[in-house]
Amino acid sequence: MKNKILLGSLLLAWSAASLATPAAGSPAGHLRGKNRKTSSVNLSTRHRAGVITYMAQAQFYSDFPGATVLGWRRSGDFQEADFVQDHTTYTAFYDDRDELVGTTTTKTLADLPQNARRYLAEKYAGYTPSEVIYFADNEDNETDMVMYGIPVADEDNYFVLLRKPGENLVVKVSPTGTVSYFKKI
Secondary structure (H helix, E strand, C coil): CHHHHHHHHHHHHHHHHHHHCCCCCCCCHHHCCCCCCCCHHHHHHHHHCCCCCHHHHHHHHHHCCCCEEEEEEEECCEEEEEEEECCEEEEEEECCCCCEEEEEEEECHHHCCHHHHHHHHHHCCCCEEEEEEEEEECCCCCCCEEECCEEECCCCEEEEEEEECCEEEEEEECCCCCEEEEEEC
16 A cells, blocks of 8 residues: 555656756747746847747637637737737737737728827828827736837727828827827828
8 A cells, every 4th residue: 555655646746847847949948947926048049049938828828719810929028929810910929927918900091089080180181190099008017019110008998000101100099089199101
């Protein structure tokens, strides 16, 4: 009886040890031997290598159950997941802690508040709106999103690309319709 208990204990310890230390090359292998929250060397190495982490992918499936993933990529400081949910295509952005920063989706000019459309038509006459992107911020994460190379404070906004010959601008539009200049590109 003692042998069975000892054998069972050894098997349990061996199983726990093998699960706690991922094999090299496994999706979670980058976590081995490091505390990921305190290891800036580990995180920056992982980011330079262009690795999409297992933890970000697991967090994605928790954040967006039932979503269909179209693909993952690394862009700057973010891990990005393109996905479809409820017949709409989104991109989710995860930071270096594998936490959701926010999502973007393509919208149309008609999706903007009416007062913003009216303001754009008056103030930016001669420009053609060519792209409208809606950014939905994850208020539980303090990491700022970067749009067109500029950090964006923690708020939901539309970003409208306006074009005319020789000049392209991006304006920011709040969900209430406030329009502000964002960047010349």
